[in-house]
Amino acid sequence: MNHVRRRATMTGALMLASALALTGCFAGGSADASAGGGARIRLAMAIAPSSGLSPYSDDASDLSRWDATESLAQLDESGNPQPSLATSWKQIDDKTWEFAIRTGVTFQDGTKLDAKAVVNSLQKALDAKTRPSVLGGIDLKLSAPDDSTVRIVTATSDPVLPARLSNPQLAILSAAAYKADGTVSAVGTGTGPFKITNVGGTSTVTLDRYDGYWGQKAKAAGIDVTFVTDGTARAAALRSGAADIAAALPVSQFSLMDPKLLHEVPMPRTTSIYFNNSKGVFADPSMRAAARAVLDPKAIVSNVYEGHADAAQGLFGPAIPWAKDLRGNTASSIAPGDAKGKQITLATYTDRSELPEDAVLVQQQLEKAGFVVKQDIRQYSNLSKDALHGAFDIVIGSRSSALDTGDPVGYLRSDYTCKGTGYVLAQLCNPEIDQAIANASTQKLGPDRQKAVMGVEAMLLQQDVVVPLVNERAVQGEAAGVNGAVRDPYERRLVTNETTVAR
Known part of the structure; x- marks a missing residue:
């Protein structure tokens, strides 16, 4: 029995008692x-x-x-936008789109959905003190030519606008959802x-x-x-x-479950090592290289996930079918430095059960390189503020690359640009990478955009900004x-x- 699984078994009785x-x-x-x-x-x-x-x-x-809430569009199984509160859309010119709003819809507070209500809801998101990550770096001009049409003019060409408007962060809510103090409540205000x-x-x-x-x-x-x-x-x-229904069941429990209750789904989600690129030990590229050189994703997949995941080849795993064939050279050329005695804090969260177990093995691997590792493991709601503000040298995090638009460019912009507004655990600001992401965002959906995405992935991995460990599969219990x-x-x-x- 491996070290991590032995640890899980030793604590199992106490955890089960709490669970019951x-x-x-x-x-x-x-x-x-x-x-x-x-x-x-x-x-x-x-x-x-x-x-x-x-x-x-x-x-x-x-x-x-x-x-409870709905957006103008929703994604199908292939990640393509389909009608929801908008029944159709068309592109008028390079920057102008029109969306036909579904008729006969009421909000849960009894008020009517129309084009003005949609414009109000989207404008509130644009004006929010902390914008939804899907709108990071995005400027829109909204209008309602009539009760059933919303016109959107983008500051620059946005080929994936319908997919962007499928994001749950852009749910259309009634006017009552938006409070004077700037807070937003979805309680009884969705569609x-x-x-x-x-x-x-x-x-x-x-x-x-x-x-x-x-x-x-x-x-x-x-x-x-x-x-x-x-x-x-x-x-x-x-x-x-x-x-x-139980979400995200941990591998450690599979042997105790009826297999008929378990449903495995490949995910566009990767567990990665996020180095703090802006300060501390890993602001030095040679220290990132020293850590990367000793990390062993295959050992983590075998010991923690028991084969119910894939050792990451990059940020985009099997759930992104085109990534493998378009992946170029991702090998880092940075020479590892001497990590002996370098003290670092490694953080992760308990909400995803495998992450603390990942941390055990990652610590062991880093210590082989000479790092002195201290762990900080908490519930995500207690850890996130510190993690997103760069309080740690390393964060082990799980991130979907398709959360914003079903298209990886939104994820890259949110997490790896100077003005990133999302899961900015890497604390990265690199103008060259910013430009590559901006270039990718101008490409239409299809091969050119995919190639541009993989070019950004190569830059991030070649510079040891992040080390992907595991391309995940979710297990949902029903x-x-x-x-x-x-x-x-x-x-x-x-x-x-x-x-x-x-x-």
């Missing part, structure tokens, strides 16, 4: 006769809200996964088939079916969400029947009675109006 205690926190989930519909769906989510369920944060993906009726801090969320939904009424009476950041607890909740849950590699959909559970 948590099952009492889940709602009963029986059929709700008063709502005239099927059983409520109980979710065990992996990551607690870090920004009060603000749609302008990473919390927006949860709002979308619960079908989806489920309406948020209660938020229990970072512990629970309750959603009821919205019977005024413009599409087919939800088959389930509602959704009861519990945030269970410990992976063992999520698995126990599914096994015990306390949860119907009880035997669940039907119609979405297994979405883009992590935008989970429960829909079609999802049911039979008990």
Whole structure:
């Protein structure tokens, strides 16, 4: 038995006891006769809200996964934008687009969706003190020529604008969502088939079916969400029947689960070592090279993931099918320096159960190079502020490369530019890389854009900005009675109006 798995087994009894205690926190989930519909769906989510369920944060993906909010478009399985609150769109010229807004839609507070409401919602996102990452570096002029048309003029050509507007951070909300103090609330202000009726801090969320939904009424009476950041607890909740769907189940629990309940999905998500490129030990390229030289992704995949992941060849794994064939030379030419006695702090978070185990092996590997490693491991909501402000020398993080638009350029702009607004763990500001990302953003969807993306990947890896460790596969747990849950590699959909559970 390897060191990491032995560690997990030793703590397993205590964690399982805590997990079983948590099952009492889940709602009963029986059929709700008063709502005239099927059983409520109980979710065990992996990551607690870090920004009060603000749609302008990473919390927006949860709002979308619960079908509480909707955007103008949505991505299909191939990552191409499809109609949602916009029924169609057309490009008038290089910078001008028009979107036809769906008629007969009401917000969950009873107000009407029309072109002016869409313009108001998108303008609020543009004017936000902290813009949604999908709008980083993007300027738009919005207008409503009539009640069912939204015209958008971009400052520069934006070939992926419809895909950009599919982002959950650009959910269209009613006017009541936008408060005088600048905060935004999706509680009862979306357009989806489920309406948020209660938020229990970072512990629970309750959603009821919205019977005024413009599409087919939800088959389930509602959704009861519990945030269970410990992976063992999520698995126990599914096994015990306390949860119907459990997100991001850890590999350590697979042997205890009925294989029929486990559903594996290749993800455009990579676990990486993010060096702090701006200050500290790893501002020195030779120290980044020294660390990179001893890191062994294959050992991590074997020992931590037990083969349920892929040793990373780059930032873009098997879920991005064109990446492998277009990948050029990513080898670093930087000579490793002498790391002996260099003290560093390595941070990661507990919300993704494998990351603390990754940290154990990464520490061992770095110590072989002479680094003196101190770990700082917390829940993401407690760690993120420090991590995003450069408090650590290394952060081990898990990041989807398709979160913003389904197209990797948005991810690259958000995370690796001087004005990055997203997961800026690398603390990078390199004008040459900025220009390469800007050039990629001007290309139309297709081979030229793909080649430009892979050129940026090569620059990042050649300079040891980041070391990809694992291209991930998500494992979603679903009880035997669940039907119609979405297994979405883009992590935008989970429960829909079609999802049911039979008990």
